[in-house]
Amino acid sequence: xxxxxxxxxxxxxxxxxxxxxxxxxxxxxxxxxxxxxxxxxxxxxxxxxxxxxxxxxxxxxxxxxxxxxxxxxxxxxxxxxxxxxxxxxxxxxxxxxxxxxxxxxxxxxxxxxxxxxxxxxxxxxxxxxxxxxxxxxxxxxxxxxxxxxxxxxxxxxxxxxxxxxxxxxxxxxxxxxxxxxxxxxxxxxxxxxxxxxxxxxxxxxxxxxxxxxxxxxxxxxxxxxxxxxxxx
Amino acid sequence: xxxxxxxxxxxxxxxxxxxxxxxxxxxxxxxxxxxxxxxxxxxxxxxxxxxxx
Amino acid sequence: xxxxxxxxxxxxxxxxxxxxxxxxxxxxxxxxxxxxxxxxxxxxxxxxxxxxxxxxxxxxxxxxxxxxxxxxxxxxxxxxxxxxxxxxxxxxxxxxxxxxxxxxxxxxxxxxxxxxxxxxxxxxxxxxxxxxxxxxxxxxxxxxxxxxxxxxxxxxxxxxxxxxxxxxxxxxxxxxxxxxxxxxxxxxxxxxxxxxxxxxxxxxxxxxxxxxxxxxxxxxxxxxxxxxxxxxxxxxxxxxxxxxxxxxxxx
Numbered sequence: 001x002x003x004x005x006x007x008x009x010x011x012x013x014x015x016x017x018x019x020x021x022x023x024x025x026x027x028x029x030x031x032x033x034x035x036x037x038x039x040x041x042x043x044x045x046x047x048x049x050x051x052x053x054x055x056x057x058x059x060x061x062x063x064x065x066x067x068x069x070x071x072x073x074x075x076x077x078x079x080x081x082x083x084x085x086x087x088x089x090x091x092x093x094x095x096x097x098x099x100x101x102x103x104x105x106x107x108x109x110x111x112x113x114x115x116x117x118x119x120x121x122x123x124x125x126x127x128x129x130x131x132x133x134x135x136x137x138x139x140x141x142x143x144x145x146x147x148x149x150x151x152x153x154x155x156x157x158x159x160x161x162x163x164x165x166x167x168x169x170x171x172x173x174x175x176x177x178x179x180x181x182x183x184x185x186x187x188x189x190x191x192x193x194x195x196x197x198x199x200x201x202x203x204x205x206x207x208x209x210x211x212x213x214x215x216x217x218x219x220x221x222x223x224x225x226x227x228x229x230x231x232x
Numbered sequence: 233x234x235x236x237x238x239x240x241x242x243x244x245x246x247x248x249x250x251x252x253x254x255x256x257x258x259x260x261x262x263x264x265x266x267x268x269x270x271x272x273x274x275x276x277x278x279x280x281x282x283x284x285x
Numbered sequence: 286x287x288x289x290x291x292x293x294x295x296x297x298x299x300x301x302x303x304x305x306x307x308x309x310x311x312x313x314x315x316x317x318x319x320x321x322x323x324x325x326x327x328x329x330x331x332x333x334x335x336x337x338x339x340x341x342x343x344x345x346x347x348x349x350x351x352x353x354x355x356x357x358x359x360x361x362x363x364x365x366x367x368x369x370x371x372x373x374x375x376x377x378x379x380x381x382x383x384x385x386x387x388x389x390x391x392x393x394x395x396x397x398x399x400x401x402x403x404x405x406x407x408x409x410x411x412x413x414x415x416x417x418x419x420x421x422x423x424x425x426x427x428x429x430x431x432x433x434x435x436x437x438x439x440x441x442x443x444x445x446x447x448x449x450x451x452x453x454x455x456x457x458x459x460x461x462x463x464x465x466x467x468x469x470x471x472x473x474x475x476x477x478x479x480x481x482x483x484x485x486x487x488x489x490x491x492x493x494x495x496x497x498x499x500x501x502x503x504x505x506x507x508x509x510x511x512x513x514x515x516x517x518x519x520x521x522x523x524x525x526x527x528x529x530x531x532x533x534x535x536x
Contacts, residue, residue, distance in 0.1 A: 179423040183462035239337040267512040
């Protein structure tokens with residue numbers, strides 16, 4: 001990706017225009033953002049209903065349950081990442097745009113995170129409250145979700161790009177992404193549990209940050225490659 | 233090491249070995265069968281084309 | 286050497302050469318496995334801690350090792366196919382996946398059976414190897430599901446190649462994560478394979494099994510790739526000529 005002085009503003013303009021457009025679309029149809037959030041809250045509600053409201057148990061399993069709920073909610077929102085563009089033809093426009101496809105892919109991931117990951121992070125304290133999580137634990141939960149959802153948006157873009165327009169793409173996307181998302185889930189949830197037990201969090205957070213950085217470096221290119229392959 | 237009982241672990245040990253053998257045999261068998269099917273399908277089509285040429 | 290590899294990459298040559306290579310993989314493989322089974326079951330002394338149950342190691346470890354090697358083969362050949370646009374490489378990748386899945390299943394099943402007398406349970410989430418193998422199985426299934434979902438062969442090749450490469454990057458990370466996760470609990474794990482220093486009487490059969498299994502895997506892979514190549518090239522002239530030349534018998 002040669003970045004001459006003329007091209008850099010172009011890449012930035014093109015990508016930010018894409019992010020702005022996706023945000024505008026979500027504002028028009030808030031359901032796209034709200035539905036996964038409701039799903040998250042719903043799953044967090046199902047657990048105590050199914051298992052019993054004992055406070056100790058909730059405190060103990062809270063980090064895990066909330067993280068799984070966040071992961072599933074993210075999967076839900078990933079399904080439609082490229083679907084709209086695929087259906088109305090803008091995906092093709094992206095493919096032939098002078099802006100490098102990997103930059104545009106990154107833009108899509110950013111827009112996705114802004115409308116899916118970030119809201120999750122902001123809503124999580126409310127749910128954490130119902131799980132009797134202390135302030136410190138909630139803080140760590142938010143931090144892990146912040147780093148984790150960034151990774152998930154990036155990783156999920158690859159999967160969404162691979163499955164766009166496929167029959168039964170939804171279920172397939174989950175099957176593809178879930179095993180790959182396991183490290184994020186493990187470190188995210190267990191780090192919060194460690195805090196609850198009084199242990200240090202640095203290791204877990206470093207891992208999540210490192211993983212996010214890895215995803216930032218490979219995801220745009222993998223997503224771009226996948227988009228080209230799915231749409232030739 | 234009384235062969236069959238394997239110190240009371242017999243069922244587990246022999247079970248594993250039998251399972252392994254079964255998986256290997258199944259893989260081989262299926263690979264051969266698939267080859268046969270593909271080959272026959274092509275053969276039929278090729279022969280049919282040959283007759284009409 | 287390069288000429289040979291070049292020749293190998295061409296489908297008709299590969300089809301023929303692979304047929305000749307098959308017995309060179311199959312027979313040594315069977316011999317090694319035969320020795321390994323006999324020695325492992327009857328010659329190696331029982332383990333200090335596990336008694337005769339440890340003999341399951343002779344099938345579990347080779348299966349687990351191959352399940353991971355198969356994934357690497359799958360990912361590397363997918364990468365070669367993607368970067369150099371080699372059709373044969375994609376065929377290898379496609380052929381390796383079901384085999385890898387079978388070996389992963391075998392590793393899981395033998396691991397579970399081994400665990401029963403050792404831990405008293407048929408499954409132990411705390412064992413990092415077992416859990417890692419399970420995730421690996423899902424990776425294989427996802428790869429095969431993606432391939433199945435895409436009609437066009439070239440598209441399927443390239444899409445699943447991207448998936449395989451992303452998966453390959455993640456596999457070490459997944460292993461690391463699961464190890465870390467299980468270390469938090471200090472749960473029971475399958476005894477370190479033979480311990481720090483394995484008795485040679487125990488080790489040699491294990492090595493034989495690993496090498497033998499690898500050779501058998503190679504033979505199975507060769508057979509599957511041949512079929513894959515045949516299917517992909519079914520409309521090509523060389524296939525037509527070959528079939529017309531050899532009436533009857535499917536070799």
